Amino acid sequence: MSKGLSGVRADQKFSYRAMERAATYVREQLRFPAHEAIDPLRLFEDLHQISIRQQDGTVIPLRGGVIALEGSEGYTRYDRDRRIIEILASEVTYARLEDAHPRAAYFVAHELGHCVLHTDQLARLAQMPTNQQAAFHRGRTGHKPYEDTEWQANAFASALLMPAAGLVTLEDEGLELSSLFVARRFRVSNEAASYRLDLFQSRRRDLL
Numbered sequence: 001m002s003k004g005l006s007g008v009r010a011d012q013k014f015s016y017r018a019m020e021r022a023a024t025y026v027r028e029q030l031r032f033p034a035h036e037a038i039d040p041l042r043l044f045e046d047l048h049q050i051s052i053r054q055q056d057g058t059v060i061p062l063r064g065g066v067i068a069l070e071g072s073e074g075y076t077r078y079d080r081d082r083r084i085i086e087i088l089a090s091e092v093t094y095a096r097l098e099d100a101h102p103r104a105a106y107f108v109a110h111e112l113g114h115c116v117l118h119t120d121q122l123a124r125l126a127q128m129p130t131n132q133q134a135a136f137h138r139g140r141t142g143h144k145p146y147e148d149t150e151w152q153a154n155a156f157a158s159a160l161l162m163p164a165a166g167l168v169t170l171e172d173e174g175l176e177l178s179s180l181f182v183a184r185r186f187r188v189s190n191e192a193a194s195y196r197l198d199l200f201q202s203r204r205r206d207l208l
Ligand SMILES: [Zn+2]
Pocket: 110, 111, 114, 137, 149, 150, 153
C-alpha cells in the first residue's frame, strides 16, 4: 500500500464520504454485506455487473481479464476499440485471487478505485502513447495527497474492503475493533487494517 504521493493529479477531489459512498455502491451492486469480507475472486469475476459513468453520463462497461505479465500485479486500461475499461490481473495475481490472498484483493479494490473515480482520466490516457500512459501510476507532480490518483484509489480500496458502516455494525454487536480483528474479519493485511482503523477512529463522522 502506497502512502506517499505516487500518482498524478486527479480531475476531482473526493471527500472521504464521497469515496465511502462510491464503495458502498459497488458493494450493493454485488450484494456484499458491509460487515463481511469481500470474496475477491467473485469481485473480479463480477466486475461486469458494476456500471461506471463518465462525467458526460456515458456508461462504460467494466471487465476483468488475465494476462501474462512479469514483475507487475496487473493494471487497468481503457480499451478504445471495445470502449470498455479492463482490470487486467497477472497470472500470479489471479492465482492469489483464487486463494483469497489479501494482496490480490487489495489489487482489485485499488484498480476498481481508478475505474470508478478516474473514469475520464483513463479514457483520456488511452489516447496517449504507451510510454506516457505508464506515467499514470508514477511521476509525482505538485499536488496535495487528496488530489493524488494513487491516494484516492487507496482510500477507495480501504473503504470497499472495510466499510465504515460495517465497522459500526460490528461495534454495535459489542465486538472490540482491533487491527488484528479487522484484518482477520475483512481478510486484509494488518497494515491495511491498522491504517483503516486509525482513520475510522479519528474521522468517523467524515466517513458515515
Ligand atoms: Zn494505482
